[in-house]
Amino acid sequence: MLLTLRIKLANIKNPPVWRKLVVPAQFSFHRLHLLIQAAFGWENYHLYLFSDKGHQADIVISEPRDEDWREVKDSHKVKLSDVFTQEKQQYQYIYDFGDDWLHLITVEKIEDLQATKAECLGGKGMCPPEDCGGPWGYEALKEKLANPNDPEYEFMREWLGMEEDERWDANYFDLELTKELVRRV
Numbered sequence: 770m771l772l773t774l775r776i777k778l779a780n781i782k783n784p785p786v787w788r789k790l791v792v793p794a795q796f797s798f799h800r801l802h803l804l805i806q807a808a809f810g811w812e813n814y815h816l817y818l819f820s821d822k823g824h825q826a827d828i829v830i831s832e833p834r835d836e837d838w839r840e841v842k843d844s845h846k847v848k849l850s851d852v853f854t855q856e857k858q859q860y861q862y863i864y865d866f867g868d869d870w871l872h873l874i875t876v877e878k879i880e881d882l883q884a885t886k887a888e889c890l891g892g893k894g895m896c897p898p899e900d901c902g903g904p905w906g907y908e909a910l911k912e913k914l915a916n917p918n919d920p921e922y923e924f925m926r927e928w929l930g931m932e933e934d935e936r937w938d939a940n941y942f943d944l945e946l947t948k949e950l951v952r953r954v
Contacts, residue, residue: 868900
């Protein structure tokens with residue numbers, strides 16, 4: 770089986786940030802985690818979980834840790850086909866429990882096709898930088914970078930490692946680069 774998944778960052782607008790992936794249903798949730806990391810440009814520094822209700826879920830799919838207070842199914846062992854069973858089904862992926870990047874996953878299509886690799890079909894918007902403070906911090910960052918008179922403008926540019934003539938373009942999305950990064954997973 771082959772799943773077409775639309776994955777959108779919640780609470781991000783102007784522009785929205787989303788990716789569309791085609792993923793073999795036999796892949797594990799850990800592999801989906803790695804695919805999302807590649808497709809969005811995250812750096813895999815933080816913890817993550819998948820569930821139907823975000824942090825409020827009694828059962829989550831993640832990498833088990835001793836301090837978990839709820840049932841955790843090992844993301845290396847749970848296959849996508851165990852959970853994604855119908856079109857329009859929705860699920861959540863949360864990355865970085867400090868910034869709480871909530872990704873809304875929608876199953877757009879389930880096809881009776883075989884594949885061994887995932888593929889990125891499309892997307893929009895630049896992924897926020899790691900550790901920028903979650904959706905609200907990212908919105909504030911975009912405002913600061915849009916205003917050279919902001920007192921934090923230069924600090925933010927330096928923190929991001931931007932060149933002197935470089936501008937932050939929240940609309941930027943490189944489909945070919947993203948396809949290559951997804952193929953490598």
